[in-house]
Amino acid sequence: MAMTLAASAEDTEDTREAAPGPTYDLDRVRADFPILAQKVHGRPLVYLDNAASTQKPRAVMDAIAACYGEYYANVERGVHTLSQRSTAAREGAREAVRRFLNAPSAEEVVFVRGTTEAINLVAASWGRRHVGPGDEVLITELEHHSNIVPWQLLCEERGALLRVAPIDDRGEVILEELDRLLSPRTRLVAVAHVSNALGTVNPVREIAARAHEAGAVVLVDGAQAAPHLRVDVQALGCDFYAFSGHKVYGPSGIGALWGRRELLEAMPPWQGGGGMIRTVSFAGTTYAPPPHRFEAGTPAIEAAVGFGAALNYLTALGLPAVGAWEAELLALATERMAAVPGLRLIGTAKEKAAVLSFTLERIHPHDVGTVLDREGIAVRAGHHCAQPVMERFGVPATTRASFGLYNTREEVEALVAALHRARKLFG
Numbered sequence: 001m002a003m004t005l006a007a008s009a010e011d012t013e014d015t016r017e018a019a020p021g022p023t024y025d026l027d028r029v030r031a032d033f034p035i036l037a038q039k040v041h042g043r044p045l046v047y048l049d050n051a052a053s054t055q056k057p058r059a060v061m062d063a064i065a066a067c068y069g070e071y072y073a074n075v076e077r078g079v080h081t082l083s084q085r086s087t088a089a090r091e092g093a094r095e096a097v098r099r100f101l102n103a104p105s106a107e108e109v110v111f112v113r114g115t116t117e118a119i120n121l122v123a124a125s126w127g128r129r130h131v132g133p134g135d136e137v138l139i140t141e142l143e144h145h146s147n148i149v150p151w152q153l154l155c156e157e158r159g160a161l162l163r164v165a166p167i168d169d170r171g172e173v174i175l176e177e178l179d180r181l182l183s184p185r186t187r188l189v190a191v192a193h194v195s196n197a198l199g200t201v202n203p204v205r206e207i208a209a210r211a212h213e214a215g216a217v218v219l220v221d222g223a224q225a226a227p228h229l230r231v232d233v234q235a236l237g238c239d240f241y242a243f244s245g246h247k248v249y250g251p252s253g254i255g256a257l258w259g260r261r262e263l264l265e266a267m268p269p270w271q272g273g274g275g276m277i278r279t280v281s282f283a284g285t286t287y288a289p290p291p292h293r294f295e296a297g298t299p300a301i302e303a304a305v306g307f308g309a310a311l312n313y314l315t316a317l318g319l320p321a322v323g324a325w326e327a328e329l330l331a332l333a334t335e336r337m338a339a340v341p342g343l344r345l346i347g348t349a350k351e352k353a354a355v356l357s358f359t360l361e362r363i364h365p366h367d368v369g370t371v372l373d374r375e376g377i378a379v380r381a382g383h384h385c386a387q388p389v390m391e392r393f394g395v396p397a398t399t400r401a402s403f404g405l406y407n408t409r410e411e412v413e414a415l416v417a418a419l420h421r422a423r424k425l426f427g
């Protein structure tokens with residue numbers, strides 16, 4: 001099944017570009033993901049919960065199996081061959097992250113457990129040093145709890161103020177309001193590249209430019225952007241970029257924080273232990289330079305290796321091609337779902353990634369999720385760790401279908417047909 005791609009994948013900024021080739025071999029892509037070839041409740045699995053976590057290609061499984069089967073040992077400091085091979089494989093993954101983000105140096109890439117840990121690291125290390133009483137941290141109303149709560153904790157501790165730029169009825173950040181909230185007191189602006197609950201693609205380059213003009217540092221939560229858009233941290237002009245392995249077809253328990261070298265070098269450690277020191281004595285301890293300063297303890301070695309393999313897999317497919325294919329799925333689903341009686345789309349931004357949040361009149365989102373599951377269709381129902389977004393749209397929860405690089409037009413049609421049936425079932 002070779003799909004013709006729209007050659008004119010639109011872009012608001014640097015992160016997307018037109019598809020490089022004319023075709024995207026969906027059959028071949030799907031064959032890379034063995035988990036997809038199964039039935040759930042007697043029906044072919046339709047996996048539309050990609051914003052929560054993506055499935056894994058064989059390349060990732062093979063890389064992890066090779067790590068365990070061929071060269072696993074603890075990393076760093078080891079003089080023996082396996083330790084050196086493990087270290088090299090993990091550092092190779094760091095280089096894969098650097099390439100993926102177009103970061104200037106692999107030394108600016110810190111391995112973490114995921115986006116949540118990356119943001120907590122910045123809050124605990126950079127934040128405690130740079131945010132003081134009366135200072136402000138600016139976020140937006142569409143953030144995931146991971147990009148809210150660490151800043152609340154920091155502001156509480158430091159006597160600072162958390163400011164929130166509102167979103168409009170489409171789910172777009174109101175840039176004039178963001179401008180109004182920026183002030184010389186703003187130390188940091190933390191913003192999602194893509195909203196997990198709405199699909200909105202934020203104009204992060206523009207936001208970063210405005211924040212920098214005000215003298216603030218910019219952190220981008222890239223958890224939902226990395227699987228869909230080509231990310232270039234230099235073009236975006238941000239200072240920190242965080243994302244998770246499990247959302248880019250890699251393992252869970254691993255992710256990356258990219259930070260500008262001069263910021264990382266000036267940051268104190270946030271966790272102490274093995275691997276992050278230069279020298280230890282009871283008179284005083286000195287610390288390793290970044291990135292190791294922020295990687296205390298034995299790391300997730302095999303997960304890092306799998307993460308690198310996932311990023312190489314995505315890069316080989318080509319993010320512009322992936323993004324263009326997903327845009328086709330999103331357009332199809334948006335059009336078809338408009339015909340489902342009582343369906344309200346939550347999040348209608350002009351620039352969206354392949355995430356569709358919706359409510360169905362008189363049916364609780366969890367019931368929609370359960371009905372769809374009976375048909376083999378996996379979606380997510382709930383507040384999606386974005387309760388302020390739910391509050392903004394006056395709903396307790398939504399059902400969310402989110403597409404990945406292996407989803408098909410037939411799967412979109414299956415979802416829509418099942419929604420029509422649910423509609424009939426509940427009256």
Ligand code: PLP
Pocket residue numbers: 051052113114115116117144146147192194195196221223224244385
């Ligand atoms: N930020 C966004 C926008 C997300 O969608 C998620 C996960 O859903 C996170 C942060 C947290 O990612 P993780 O749970 O991998 O740390």
